[in-house]
Amino acid sequence: MAKDNRITLYDLQLASGATISPFVWATKYAVAHKGFDMDIVPGGFTGIPERTGGKTERLPAIVDDGQWVLDSWLIAEYLDEKYPDRPTLIGDPSVKVCGQMIESWLWQTAVGPWMTCYLKAYRDRSVPEDHEYVTTSRERMFGGRKIEDIIIGREDRLPEISANLELMRTTLRENKWFGGDSPNYVDYRLLACFLWLASVADIPALVEDDPLRDWLDRGFDLHGGLGRHAGLSPIFGLQTRDGDPEPFNRNPVGNGLTKRNTGPESTRTETAMMKGQSAK
Amino acid sequence: MAKDNRITLYDLQLASGATISPFVWATKYAVAHKGFDMDIVPGGFTGIPERTGGKTERLPAIVDDGQWVLDSWLIAEYLDEKYPDRPTLIGDPSVKVCGQMIESWLWQTAVGPWMTCYLKAYRDRSVPEDHEYVTTSRERMFGGRKIEDIIIGREDRLPEISANLELMRTTLRENKWFGGDSPNYVDYRLLACFLWLASVADIPALVEDDPLRDWLDRGFDLHGGLGRHAGLSPIFGLQTRDGDPEPFNRNPVGNGLTKRNTGPESTRTETAMMKGQSAK
Numbered sequence: 001m002a003k004d005n006r007i008t009l010y011d012l013q014l015a016s017g018a019t020i021s022p023f024v025w026a027t028k029y030a031v032a033h034k035g036f037d038m039d040i041v042p043g044g045f046t047g048i049p050e051r052t053g054g055k056t057e058r059l060p061a062i063v064d065d066g067q068w069v070l071d072s073w074l075i076a077e078y079l080d081e082k083y084p085d086r087p088t089l090i091g092d093p094s095v096k097v098c099g100q101m102i103e104s105w106l107w108q109t110a111v112g113p114w115m116t117c118y119l120k121a122y123r124d125r126s127v128p129e130d131h132e133y134v135t136t137s138r139e140r141m142f143g144g145r146k147i148e149d150i151i152i153g154r155e156d157r158l159p160e161i162s163a164n165l166e167l168m169r170t171t172l173r174e175n176k177w178f179g180g181d182s183p184n185y186v187d188y189r190l191l192a193c194f195l196w197l198a199s200v201a202d203i204p205a206l207v208e209d210d211p212l213r214d215w216l217d218r219g220f221d222l223h224g225g226l227g228r229h230a231g232l233s234p235i236f237g238l239q240t241r242d243g244d245p246e247p248f249n250r251n252p253v254g255n256g257l258t259k260r261n262t263g264p265e266s267t268r269t270e271t272a273m274m275k276g277q278s279a280k
Numbered sequence: 281m282a283k284d285n286r287i288t289l290y291d292l293q294l295a296s297g298a299t300i301s302p303f304v305w306a307t308k309y310a311v312a313h314k315g316f317d318m319d320i321v322p323g324g325f326t327g328i329p330e331r332t333g334g335k336t337e338r339l340p341a342i343v344d345d346g347q348w349v350l351d352s353w354l355i356a357e358y359l360d361e362k363y364p365d366r367p368t369l370i371g372d373p374s375v376k377v378c379g380q381m382i383e384s385w386l387w388q389t390a391v392g393p394w395m396t397c398y399l400k401a402y403r404d405r406s407v408p409e410d411h412e413y414v415t416t417s418r419e420r421m422f423g424g425r426k427i428e429d430i431i432i433g434r435e436d437r438l439p440e441i442s443a444n445l446e447l448m449r450t451t452l453r454e455n456k457w458f459g460g461d462s463p464n465y466v467d468y469r470l471l472a473c474f475l476w477l478a479s480v481a482d483i484p485a486l487v488e489d490d491p492l493r494d495w496l497d498r499g500f501d502l503h504g505g506l507g508r509h510a511g512l513s514p515i516f517g518l519q520t521r522d523g524d525p526e527p528f529n530r531n532p533v534g535n536g537l538t539k540r541n542t543g544p545e546s547t548r549t550e551t552a553m554m555k556g557q558s559a560k
Contacts, residue, residue, distance in 0.1 A: 071541040092371035093460025098378035101451040137554040171381040180373025261351040267337045274417045
């Protein structure tokens with residue numbers, strides 16, 4: 001049992017002290033969800049093995065009353081297994097499978113493309129001793145292109161990335177959380193991607209009235225405003241220009257897959273439309 | 281309690297007797313998963329209100345010892361609530377939220393596009409009294425275009441639709457079922473889309489060695505080969521041509537999001553690569 005209800009978390013931070021890693025963000029939420037306080041060990045990418053006594057090259061890592069646990073998913077599973085009487089993070093094996101698929105979708109759809117927009121801020125905001133590592137490792141990831149070149153054209157890409165998030169908006173129009181009535185580890189995995197975004201967003205990525213905002217605001221406010229670190233930037237406020245795609249669907253027709261048939265009254269209008277009769 | 285362990289299911293069929301509706305397919309699997317036998321009431325689109333005594337315009341519907349239950353999701357929830365001691369379909373509220381998002385993704389990615397390839401077979405295979413309804417309602421859905429015109433170019437579209445399913449392949453490379461170690465209602469919702477495909481596939485949609493095949497074959501075999509109806513067509517056997525996109529990724533690099541950090545040994549090769557050192 002965590003001594004004094006405290007768990008030690010090794011953070012991965014920018015110079016502002018804001019967490020940069022989405023995996024660490026997810027772990028912070030997981031630890032808070034289980035009702036523990038955190039002792040944060042600060043630091044950037046440089047010197048992780050030294051800080052952790054050789055335990056790991058990657059973060060997050062936690063120490064729970066002397067026991068080291070590595071890896072954001074393994075930490076969540078450890079917390080559920082060790083503390084089953086506290087609020088559950090992953091309530092069914094299917095939540096992990098489906099949550100990882102949705103997280104992969106979000107990385108492909110937005111996190112990866114946003115990386116091409118915010119890589120310079122990512123590097124510039126990192127702690128000074130990380131600058132060279134972030135520059136060389138990320139330029140290598142992008143086939144040797146210069147960070148300054150990678151971000152060119154981001155004003156054209158941002159409205160399109162926003163538009164591509166519609167599948168997530170549809171889900172959140174119909175559900176309060178990915179966990180259902182209350183947030184679970186899937187919410188935290190996905191919120192963590194937007195917190196990563198906020199940590200590097202030197203210009204906003206989403207428009208002010210994006211329907212995702214309700215879930216994001218509620219999520220950032222959770223656990224005493226865990227996602228409201230002063231080092232984060234506003235992610236809302238994207239200005240669109242003539243010719244940009246609509247940043248979100250302003251006229252969603254509803255998701256036929258989630259309409260429920262409760263009898264003829266519930267389908268009459270749709271039936272009339274399908275038969276070409278005038279639908280009142 | 282279902283009398284004699286039997287539940288009555290109102291089917292939505294093609295002339296072959298194969299189920300056409302993915303929602304009815306999902307319900308058949310749900311009823312079988314709970315261990316019930318089914319009394320099938322056959323029929324097509326025409327005359328659903330008459331067949332069901334005015335209870336519904338849409339199928340599936342079940343009758344459990346005199347109690348009518350409509351709607352594929354509501355039926356699954358009813359079965360879990362009424363029979364909690366039998367195998368669970370939806371083990372956590374998050375499974376429904378995440379499963380519906382993944383199902384929406386599959387409809388956008390594949391079911392909708394496949395509809396433009398198989399609409400003629402869909403109509404031609406329907407029961408004779410449905411032909412006119414299917415023709416006029418579907419042509420209206422597609423902005424008034426003729427069914428024969430809608431399917432033009434499908435040989436170009438099929439390899440691309442297949443390629444776009446990669447996110448699902450990644451998930452199934454790493455998990456046996458969407459339910460985890462055993463199938464749950466999310467598997468059934470998604471399998472149902474491929475069973476709909478098999479009901480109308482007058483030419484194959486996927487190549488013989490598609491990595492999805494393992495999950496699909498295991499899924500179609502479940503519950504005594506429920507997905508092996510004689511009226512279904514082979515979905516594997518798509519022939520690709522020069523210039524077609526690869527129908528699936530033959531060199532997946534692995535999903536970084538699902539790699540687990542179990543200590544420095546587990547990350548050493550990746551670390552060397554990121555630092556530009558030669559990775560053995």
